[in-house]
Amino acid sequence: MSAPGADDLVIDNLALRFGGVVALRDVSFTHRAGEVLGVIGPNGAGKTSLVNAITGIYRPSGGTISFRGNRLNGLSPGAIAAIGVARTFQHNQLCAQLTVRENVMLGCHRRLGYGMFKAALGVGPARRAERRLRHEVEPILELLGLDDAADEPAGSLPYGVQKRVEIARALALRPTVLLLDEPAAGTSDEDRASLVRIIKHLQQDASCSVVVIEHDVGLVMEVSDRVAVLDWGECLMVERPEVVASDERVLAAYLGVDDPDTDLSRSDAA
Ligand SMILES: Nc1ncnc2c1ncn2[C@@H]1O[C@H](COP(=O)(O)OP(=O)(O)OP(=O)(O)O)[C@@H](O)[C@H]1O
Ligand SMILES: [Mg+2]
Numbered sequence: 001m002s003a004p005g006a007d008d009l010v011i012d013n014l015a016l017r018f019g020g021v022v023a024l025r026d027v028s029f030t031h032r033a034g035e036v037l038g039v040i041g042p043n044g045a046g047k048t049s050l051v052n053a054i055t056g057i058y059r060p061s062g063g064t065i066s067f068r069g070n071r072l073n074g075l076s077p078g079a080i081a082a083i084g085v086a087r088t089f090q091h092n093q094l095c096a097q098l099t100v101r102e103n104v105m106l107g108c109h110r111r112l113g114y115g116m117f118k119a120a121l122g123v124g125p126a127r128r129a130e131r132r133l134r135h136e137v138e139p140i141l142e143l144l145g146l147d148d149a150a151d152e153p154a155g156s157l158p159y160g161v162q163k164r165v166e167i168a169r170a171l172a173l174r175p176t177v178l179l180l181d182e183p184a185a186g187t188s189d190e191d192r193a194s195l196v197r198i199i200k201h202l203q204q205d206a207s208c209s210v211v212v213i214e215h216d217v218g219l220v221m222e223v224s225d226r227v228a229v230l231d232w233g234e235c236l237m238v239e240r241p242e243v244v245a246s247d248e249r250v251l252a253a254y255l256g257v258d259d260p261d262t263d264l265s266r267s268d269a270a
Contacts, residue, residue, distance in 0.1 A: 008033045008068060008209055009054070009085070009177055015062035016049050016233075023049035025233040026063070031177065031211060036203055038224030038241070039213040042253075045230040047213045048090055051179050055087050056080045067177070084176035086208075088166040088183060096155025100146050100165050103154050104137045105130075107172025137172060143201065144168045145194055160191030167198065171207075178202070179211045184219055192219060199223045221245060229253070 009031040016024040024046045031037050041047055052058040054065055056077040065072040072080055086107075094103050141147050144164045149157055154165050163183055170178055180199075184192050199210055200223060214220045220227055221241040229236040229244060231253040237244065244250055 006033045007031075009211075010066045011050075011054070011063070012066075013063035014050070014053060014060055014065060016046070016053050016058055017061045022233050023058075024053065024060075027230070027233070027235045028063075029228050029235055029238045031209060033176075033209055034203065034206060035225040036199060036210045036212060036223050037238075038220035038227040039211060039230060040215070040217055040220055040227060040244075041230030044232075046233040047230055048181055049233075050230070051087055051181050051211075051213065054080075054179065055085060081173055081175075084174075085179070086170040086173045086175035086177070087179035088163075088170050088181055090181040090185070090213075092159075092162050092166055094154045094162055094165055094169070097153055099151050100154050100157070100168075101134070101137060101141065101150040103165055104140060104146075104168045104172050105133050107169040108133045108136060137168075140168050140171050143171075144198060160187035163187055163191065164194070164198075175208050177209045177211065179213075181213050182215065183212065184214055184216045192216070195219070196223055217245075 007030050011030070012028050014024050014027040015022075027046070027050065029037075039047055039050070049058060053060050054072065056072065056075050056079070060073055067080075067083060067085060070083065072083070072085070075083075095106070098106070138147075141150050144167060146161070146164060146168055149161060154162060157165070163186075167178075167180065167183065184195055187195070196219060199212060202208055202210055210223075212220060212223060221244075224241055226238055227241050227244040228238040229247075229250050236249055236253060237247065239247070
């Protein structure tokens with residue numbers, strides 16, 4: 001990781017259009033090394049589009065995205081992941097038939113640049129590397145509380161556990177920045193508590209910086225150093241949680257309320 005506080009991911013005047021639909025408009029902010037940045041905003045605000053643009057799935061219509069001075073625009077998703085920017089998906093993208101461990105090992109394979117097929121055939125160094133990877137993923141499985149489920153098919157597990165497998169797979173890339181798109185959606189209170197613990201651990205351990213997109217505003221306020229607020233494709237502000245929670249524009253835009261007594265920090269506004 002860069003020195004804490006240094007600029008890691010710099011988004012400058014980012015624009016993204018789909019025909020007449022403006023998903024992002026002049027979005028600018030900086031994600032600093034070591035920080036947890038929360039991103040909130042109502043449905044359709046552009047949160048997933050932002051992650052897709054950063055990770056190379058969508059090609060921006062304008063503006064720049066750079067990571068430690070390297071421009072990401074135009075790079076493939078694989079190249080961006082190899083640079084150290086990993087993400088999870090709002091809707092799980094696991095291989096349901098593979099075990100939890102195999103799904104997590106897939107993250108390592110992406111990093112190492114050969115597939116599980118070669119490894120399964122025992123071709124050349126792939127077989128030795130395979131054994132090494134099995135060891136390598138153990139601490140990740142442990143951190144995510146997945147050791148007991150490691151040999152279960154991912155598709156057979158409760159949704160909240162599958163969400164943790166997604167995070168484990170992204171961590172297997174050994175990212176510098178981890179983008180989490182609604183990691184708590186559809187999960188239990190227990191899953192939510194472990195998610196908070198995991199995010200705090202990643203920060204304390206200086207493993208990677210985190211960007212967490214969530215409708216669970218309470219969770220975002222609890223874990224974030226700063227919070228970006230998106231509304232209709234625009235970034236309204238990037239501020240400390242307590243500033244965001246008491247901002248009238250945010251209350252009006254995000255919750256559609258003008259009630260000054262509403263406490264954002266204690267609500268799940270989804
Ligand atoms: N591939 C696409 N083609 C056309 N329009 C799209 C596409 N992806 C996103 N959009 C549009 O861009 C806007 C932002 O969508 P996005 O999914 O980024 O919102 P979001 O903030 O992630 O919402 P949610 O909280 O529901 O996940 C919406 O109007 C959406 O319909
Ligand atoms: Mg989304």
